[in-house]
Amino acid sequence: MLRWLYIQMLWAHPAGFRHRFGDEMLEAFDLSIGFREHLRLLLDGALSLWRQWVLRPEFHAPWQPTGASGPGYQLLTFQQIEPYKPRGIALAQGGLLAILLLFGVVDAINHGGGKVRTLLIGMRRPGFGLIKLNRAALEGGPPTTTVEAVRDLDDPLRPFARSYFRVVRVLAALDADGDLTISPSEIANAPAALRKLDLNRDGKLSAEECGFLPPGDFAGPARLLARYRGDFMRENPILAALDTDRDGVISAAEIANSAAALKSLDLNNDGSLKPYELLPNPATSQAAGMMGRFDTNEAGVIALQSLPKDDPDVELIRRLLISADRNRDGLVTRGELIVELAAHPDAPRQPGKQP
Amino acid sequence: MKPATDDFLPLAPATLHILLSLAGEKMYGYAIMQEVARQSEGRFKLGPGTLYDNLQRLMKAGLVEEAAARSEDDTSRRRYYRLSGLGRGVLTAEIDRLRGVVDHARAHLKSLRPRRA
Numbered sequence: 435m436l437r438w439l440y441i442q443m444l445w446a447h448p449a450g451f452r453h454r455f456g457d458e459m460l461e462a463f464d465l466s467i468g469f470r471e472h473l474r475l476l477l478d479g480a481l482s483l484w485r486q487w488v489l490r491p492e493f494h495a496p497w498q499p500t501g502a503s504g505p506g507y508q509l510l511t512f513q514q515i516e517p518y519k520p521r522g523i524a525l526a527q528g529g530l531l532a533i534l535l536l537f538g539v540v541d542a543i544n545h546g547g548g549k550v551r552t553l554l555i556g557m558r559r560p561g562f563g564l565i566k567l568n569r570a571a572l573e574g575g576p577p578t579t580t581v582e583a584v585r586d587l588d589d590p591l592r593p594f595a596r597s598y599f600r601v602v603r604v605l606a607a608l609d610a611d612g613d614l615t616i617s618p619s620e621i622a623n624a625p626a627a628l629r630k631l632d633l634n635r636d637g638k639l640s641a642e643e644c645g646f647l648p649p650g651d652f653a654g655p656a657r658l659l660a661r662y663r664g665d666f667m668r669e670n671p672i673l674a675a676l677d678t679d680r681d682g683v684i685s686a687a688e689i690a691n692s693a694a695a696l697k698s699l700d701l702n703n704d705g706s707l708k709p710y711e712l713l714p715n716p717a718t719s720q721a722a723g724m725m726g727r728f729d730t731n732e733a734g735v736i737a738l739q740s741l742p743k744d745d746p747d748v749e750l751i752r753r754l755l756i757s758a759d760r761n762r763d764g765l766v767t768r769g770e771l772i773v774e775l776a777a778h779p780d781a782p783r784q785p786g787k788q789p
Numbered sequence: 790m791k792p793a794t795d796d797f798l799p800l801a802p803a804t805l806h807i808l809l810s811l812a813g814e815k816m817y818g819y820a821i822m823q824e825v826a827r828q829s830e831g832r833f834k835l836g837p838g839t840l841y842d843n844l845q846r847l848m849k850a851g852l853v854e855e856a857a858a859r860s861e862d863d864t865s866r867r868r869y870y871r872l873s874g875l876g877r878g879v880l881t882a883e884i885d886r887l888r889g890v891v892d893h894a895r896a897h898l899k900s901l902r903p904r905r906a
Contacts, residue, residue, distance in 0.1 A: 455841035458818040458868065462837040465819055475836050482838025493845060 436472045437463065443479045448486050450493055595709035602670055603645035604684075605712065607631050608696075616696065616707035624692040628676075628684065639684040641666050644673055661732065665722045669714050672707075675699050717775035721768055724751070735765040754778070794875070794882040797850070803843050806833060808852065808872060808880040815856040815871035818844070844870060852876035 440463050444456045463475050486493070595614045599605045607627045608616050620627070631643050640646075641663035648659055660682075667673045667682045675695050676684045688695065699711050728736045728751075738755055742748050755766045758774035800808070810816060810824040818840055825835045847853040853876055856869040872880065 451841070451845065455818075455837075455845070459837040459841060461867075462819045462822060462840075474834070475838075478836025478838040480838075482836075482842050485838075485842050490842070490845070493849070 436469075436476060440472075440476055440479055443476070443483055446483055448490075448493065451486050451490075591709040591713060595713060598709075598713060601645055602672060603631055603643070604628065604639070604672055604676070608672075614709055616712070618705040621693050621696050621705075621707070624696055625689050628689045628692055637686040637689075639689065641682060644670075644684065657732065662726075665726075669718050669722050671699060671714055672696070672712055715772075715776070717772050720775050721771040724771060725768055728755075735767050736771070738764050738766065792850075792875070794878045797852070797879045798883055798886055800879070800883045801843075802833065803835060803839055804847065805880075805883060806835065807840065807843050807847065808876060808883075811853060811870060811872045812877070812880060815869040817867040817869050821870070847876065850875075852879055 441460065444452055444459060447456070459479070463472065466472060466475055592614060599609060599614060605616075607630060608620055608624055610620055610623070610627065611617070628639060631639055633643055634640075642648075644667070646663055646666040648662065664682050667677050668680070673684070674680075675698050676688055676692055678688055678691070678695060679685070684692075696707065699707050701711050725734075725736065728741060730740060731737075736755060738752070738759065741752050741755070754774060755771070757778075758766050758770045760770055760773075806825040806828060807821060809828060810821045816824065818837065822835050822837070822840055825833060844853060848855070848870075851873055853870050854873045856871040858867070858869060
């Protein structure tokens, strides 16, 4: 222990002094016998340390081997920060370690490794800012071939889908390659991808884990927040498809069955899910917004009698709701509202807004 | 310009003991420590830190220089040190100075010695 301390103390000396006298000081320590003697040398070393750093600044210059003076020597030598070479055995051990590390990295790249693999081989998915290229334009062409970028404008839904995939974390997790399409292999891998979203490790996915963000300044009753959560899980088709029992949570069983559940969204039966199959129905979203605005008693219906009277801005909405009330019971359900909005996409959605 | 021997006087006790140890023959560090302990009959123990701090300064000042190994057979990494000409001159001057101090002290003490009734 004392020897180890003494070595550390030697290492703390200025490099020039340490290189020149360190070995000899350690030899003197080793040749000394007895605990008290070692303790005395330790104290002597501490004093030496203080002297070297405080009283001998002129000796702090880098150490040079004996006989290294003279202009000829300066011309023939390299300037080194660390003049001592490591021992041969240390070099061999370092080489062996480097080879083992290299094999480890190659093995991790070849045989998975989860997040480690992602770190090792760089970005797992292309960034949204990357320009997609038309590979067909490159193959077989001369070196001066003009590269064609794929135009996102081909699909008007893609710009919106980009933002939507970021908000709904389930979609971001499922779309491993970031191409805004859930491919058959990504559908098959859905259970594993969804389990990665389970941050609290309770085996199921809450609305928050799926991407729901409560309003930052929300100070309403917990019941209202629960309703927002339910709306989020209901209005997003992917979540509605996964949450088969409609309890607002994607349970462990639902995660395990997610691949089959996702196939229910495949409207054209091509095996993959495109943005138009994943984006929420505008009428559904608008209906949710109107329910939140006018269902003041949170009964799940909008009572026509409860609408503000003598408000010209609300009159257009009242007309829409009256039209939506198919059974004429004075109450407009969410379903009735969705049907009405889908049938009249140009109808006013907010008070004061003309179609 | 070569420094005068008097520039180094008076010598610190540790410096004096080290120069004295090297006055006879070249020595390596641990042997100097042993020799200092022997000279002072164990009353002055030099630690490696103090020894090499002094050696560093003495070599820089040109009083001590590194010597070749004692023999061809000595393949250890020990370094040997010996007095330079300047070092020998400084040591001689210091001893002369100390001799003067001792003579003066003796004469002074003699005059102070109480007379017997």
